[in-house]
Amino acid sequence: xxxxxxxxxxxxxxxxxxxxxxxxxxxxxxxxxxxxxxxxxxxxxxxxxxxxxxxxxxxxxxxxxxxxxxxxxxxxxxxxxxxxxxxxxxxxxxxxxxxxxxxxxxxxxxxxxxxxxxxxxxxxxxxxxxxxxxxxxxxxxxxxxxxxxxxxxxxxxxxxxxxxxxxxxxxxxxxxxxxxxxxxxxxxxxxxxxxxxxxxxx
Numbered sequence: 001x002x003x004x005x006x007x008x009x010x011x012x013x014x015x016x017x018x019x020x021x022x023x024x025x026x027x028x029x030x031x032x033x034x035x036x037x038x039x040x041x042x043x044x045x046x047x048x049x050x051x052x053x054x055x056x057x058x059x060x061x062x063x064x065x066x067x068x069x070x071x072x073x074x075x076x077x078x079x080x081x082x083x084x085x086x087x088x089x090x091x092x093x094x095x096x097x098x099x100x101x102x103x104x105x106x107x108x109x110x111x112x113x114x115x116x117x118x119x120x121x122x123x124x125x126x127x128x129x130x131x132x133x134x135x136x137x138x139x140x141x142x143x144x145x146x147x148x149x150x151x152x153x154x155x156x157x158x159x160x161x162x163x164x165x166x167x168x169x170x171x172x173x174x175x176x177x178x179x180x181x182x183x184x185x186x187x188x189x190x191x192x193x194x195x196x197x198x199x200x201x202x
Contacts, residue, residue, distance in 0.1 A: 043187040055092030087124040098133035105140035111168035150178035
C-alpha cells in the first residue's frame with residue numbers, strides 16, 4: 001500500500017524511528033527481539049489489564065484514495081495520504097495526570113540524532129508541559145538494547161541548540177539526563193516506575 005503526505009509526496013520509511021511502518025516485522029530486529037513500539041504496546045496492555053494506567057498509541061489519521069476489491073466481501077486499501085502530521089506516539093492517564101510521550105530508537109552507538117524528532121513533535125511536548133501534563137521520550141540504543149526515559153524539559157534545550165548546528169545528543173549526556181529502564185518480562189518496559197518519582201515531587 002502506498003502512503004502519501006498532504007503535499008502528495010510519497011511516504012518512504014527512513015531508518016529506525018521507533019514506528020512500525022509495515023505489518024511484516026522489520027528484519028533488522030529479528031535477532032534482537034521486539035521493536036521498541038512492540039515492547040511499549042505490550043507494556044501498556046499490561047498497565048491496562050492490571051488497572052494501573054490507560055495509555056494508548058495514537059492512531060495516525062489517513063485519507064483513503066484508492067481501494068481494491070479482490071472479493072465482494074473484502075476491500076484492500078492500495079493508496080492513502082497522511083491527513084496531517086502526527087504529534088507524539090502515546091498518550092493517556094496515570095494517577096490523574098495526563099501522560100504524553102514519543103518513542104524513538106537508533107542504531108548509533110555514541111549519540112542520538114536530533115533529526116529523528118520533528119518540529120511539530122517538539123512543539124507538542126512544549127504545549128503539554130505548559131498545561132501541566134507529563135511529557136517525555138523513550139530512547140532506545142538498539143546496539144546495546146538500552147532504553148532511557150528522558151523528560152521533555154531536559155531534552156527540549158537541545159533542539160534550540162540544533163538551530164546553531166547541533167546534530168545529536170551524546171549518549172553520555174542521555175545517561176546523565178535520563179533514567180535507564182531495565183528490561184523486564186511483565187511489564188517489558190516499566191516506565192511508570194520512573195514517572196512515579198516525578199509525580200511525588202510535583
